[in-house]
Amino acid sequence: MQTEELEMSNLRHTAARATAAKIIDVLVNNIEKDREKEMLKLIDLMEKYMSGEKLDIDYGKVKDMTCNKDCALNQYLNRLLDELDPNVVKTTVLNFGFEAMLHGTKTIRKMRTVHNCNIPWLILMDPTSACNLHCTGCWAAEYGNKLNLSYEELSNVVKQGKEIGVYFYMFTGGEPLVRKKDIIQLCEEHHECQFLAFTNGTLVDEAFCQEMKRVGNLALAISLEGSPEVNDLRRGAGVYGKVMHAMELLKENGLIFGTSICYTSKNCESVTSKEFVKLMVDKGCRYAMYFHYMPVGNEASLELLPTPEQRMYIKDRIREIRKLENGEGLFTMDFQNDGEFVGGCIAGGRNYFHINANGDAEPCVFIHYSGANIRTHSLLEILKQPLFMAYHNNQPFNENHLRPCPMLENPEILQRLVNETGAKSTDLQSPETVEHLCTKCEEYARNWKPHADKVWAETKVTPKSYENYAKRDK
Numbered sequence: 307m308q309t310e311e312l313e314m315s316n317l318r319h320t321a322a323r324a325t326a327a328k329i330i331d332v333l334v335n336n337i338e339k340d341r342e343k344e345m346l347k348l349i350d351l352m353e354k355y356m357s358g359e360k361l362d363i364d365y366g367k368v369k370d371m372t373c374n375k376d377c378a379l380n381q382y383l384n385r386l387l388d389e390l391d392p393n394v395v396k397t398t399v400l401n402f403g404f405e406a407m408l409h410g411t412k413t414i415r416k417m418r419t420v421h422n423c424n425i426p427w428l429i430l431m432d433p434t435s436a437c438n439l440h441c442t443g444c445w446a447a448e449y450g451n452k453l454n455l456s457y458e459e460l461s462n463v464v465k466q467g468k469e470i471g472v473y474f475y476m477f478t479g480g481e482p483l484v485r486k487k488d489i490i491q492l493c494e495e496h497h498e499c500q501f502l503a504f505t506n507g508t509l510v511d512e513a514f515c516q517e518m519k520r521v522g523n524l525a526l527a528i529s530l531e532g533s534p535e536v537n538d539l540r541r542g543a544g545v546y547g548k549v550m551h552a553m554e555l556l557k558e559n560g561l562i563f564g565t566s567i568c569y570t571s572k573n574c575e576s577v578t579s580k581e582f583v584k585l586m587v588d589k590g591c592r593y594a595m596y597f598h599y600m601p602v603g604n605e606a607s608l609e610l611l612p613t614p615e616q617r618m619y620i621k622d623r624i625r626e627i628r629k630l631e632n633g634e635g636l637f638t639m640d641f642q643n644d645g646e647f648v649g650g651c652i653a654g655g656r657n658y659f660h661i662n663a664n665g666d667a668e669p670c671v672f673i674h675y676s677g678a679n680i681r682t683h684s685l686l687e688i689l690k691q692p693l694f695m696a697y698h699n700n701q702p703f704n705e706n707h708l709r710p711c712p713m714l715e716n717p718e719i720l721q722r723l724v725n726e727t728g729a730k731s732t733d734l735q736s737p738e739t740v741e742h743l744c745t746k747c748e749e750y751a752r753n754w755k756p757h758a759d760k761v762w763a764e765t766k767v768t769p770k771s772y773e774n775y776a777k778r779d780k
Contacts, residue, residue: 319409322355326404327396334392341387342373342380348399355408359415360772371630378633385635389590391560397522398562402500406473413471418774421470423689424655424698428474429467430671432663433460433488437481437506453480453663453734457488459680463661464496466685476502478671480663483509486517493521502527504566508545510552515559526563527595528552531573550589557590564593564637569620570610571599578623580634587635596624598642600672600714601746604736611750614757617643621708642714645707646765649773654697655689656774666732669697673713673720675729675740692727699776708758715751715758717744 326348333344346369353365371379387395406427414425435453464475475492482489482503493501500523507528518524528549556563565586567577576582577596586594598617599610612620621643628638645651652658653670660668666676667688678691688694700723702710709715712723723729724740731737 318355322351322408323400323404326351326400330396330399333387334395341384345372345383348403352408356412359412362768362771377631378635379630382635382637386592389557389560390562391519391522393522394519394560394562398500398525401498401523402474405498406500410471410473415772415774417470421686421690423686424694424774425470425689426472426655426658428476428658429463429472429661430476430478430658431455431460431463431661432479433477433482433485435480435663436484437479454485455661455663455665455680457491459665460488460492461495463680463685464492464499468496468499470685473499474502475499476504478504481506481509483514486514489524490517490521493524497521497523499523501525504529506545507549507552510555512555512559515555515561518556518561519559526556526561527566527593528563529566529568531568531577553589553591562592564591564595566595566597568597568599569612571612571616572610574612574616574620578620578627583627583634583636591636593637593639594627596620596638596640598640598714601750602672602674602738602743603733604738604742606746608746608750614754617754618757618761642711643708645710646767649770649775650702650704650707650710651697651712654694654701656697656701659688659694662732664732664734667691667694668732669693674732674738675724676732677727677729693723693729696723696727701775706758706762708762709751709755713744714747715754717747717751720744 329344329347329351332339333341349365349369349372371377372383374380410427414427417425432453433455464472467473467475477489483505486509489501489503493499502525504527507526510526518526530546530549553563569577583594599612600606601608601611621640624638624640624643627634627636641652648657653673655669660671661680662668662674665679665681667678667680667683668674668676675693677693678688680688683691697712700712700719703712703716703719704710712719721740721744731739
């Protein structure tokens with residue numbers, strides 16, 4: 307019976323993907339056709355394929371916004387179709403949209419029940435610790451320039467990931483584009499997966515753009531700090547100009563890219579200004595990933611931590627930018643302040659985890675502690691090892707999702723989890739004790755708590771129909 311069910315599931319998957327591919331072909335190849343009509347077909351396909359799954363999606367509202375030419379979402383989608391390469395559109399919709407968002411979601415939910423542990427939606431990997439820049443305060447620089455995951459190791463992670471429903475993979479480092487050839491080969495070998503590389507942008511050239519266009523399943527997130535002066539102060543003279551040139555090349559070739567922005571006490575207003583957002587949209591950026599500065603490392607500067615007032619401003623401003631009805635044309639994500647939409651902390655495999663260039667599996671890209679390595683453990687063994695299970699059993703770390711992190715807003719929790727599980731520092735240059743790390747966060751956590759608690763008490767929170775938390779005795 308199980309075999310028959312699996313065969314039927316595979317048939318439904320194959321048929322749905324084929325249907326989606328046909329609709330996309332019409333969208334990208336027949337510009338005179340009614341685009342909205344074809345987009346509605348994709349939404350209907352999604353609704354049908356995900357029938358029976360607990361999803362908090364108002365399909366009717368999505369359809370209305372998609373068809374409303376005065377709506378920011380409609381304008382955003384049409385701009386994508388006008389400006390992106392057809393193969394890139396088709397491959398991205400099929401891989402990110404269908405495989406990762408739909409098929410992957412269904413699979414990982416089953417796997418969470420089967421294995422009783424966190425199963426991630428995406429995996430973040432460092433192909434290398436090497437980088438062509440030496441940015442001030444970069445956490446990745448702690449690992450030095452000599453660590454690399456082999457192509458076989460990277461590919462094996464993806465192979466194992468697909469077996470449990472993971473079809474989305476991100477690369478950081480170091481500078482992942484030091485490994486351009488291997489990344490493109492991964493895109494070719496795992497052609498049904500979607501990949502994204504966080505990059506400084508300086509290694510993007512015409513030849514690489516042509517390769518990206520050919521495979522279709524690689525997107526970029528380019529690091530940017532704000533103005534030319536601020537950016538180059540941290541990253542080096544002339545880097546801002548190189549980034550602008552990279553964006554121009556990517557836009558000319560119809561490729562998908564966005565920005566990766568670390569906001570601090572020094573740049574939080576400049577990187578969210580209307581002028582900055584408009585510049586990014588004009589350059590062809592489709593999304594902006596905003597990351598709260600984390601005081602990781604023995605030499606981390608506490609002066610860069612945003613004040614409570616600055617963080618409140620950031621939260622409200624980023625939400626304003628991404629409004630689907632009347633936003634500013636850039637899809638923004640705020641990984642510290644969007645906890646209400648994803649159920650708190652997403653690390654420890656709950657929605658993602660990190661593999662560094664030494665193969666160490668870390669619960670988060672900012673939490674440099676581990677008890678397992680991909681060279682000695684399978685993905686499922688990693689997800690079931692003590693530190694990851696401690697994440698699984700303790701999430702959410704705070705019922706107030708504006709205080710989601712076990713380090714930044716709840717430092718006593720990370721300290722306890724690391725000590726209880728015996729996890730070791732993965733920093734090979736300057737190991738930092740968990741006590742040292744968490745002590746740096748205590749004052750910040752105290753100062754942020756009353757502001758976050760006040761806002762949360764005033765927030766109308768709708769319970770999610772599906773939450774991937776461990777079952778607890780009440």
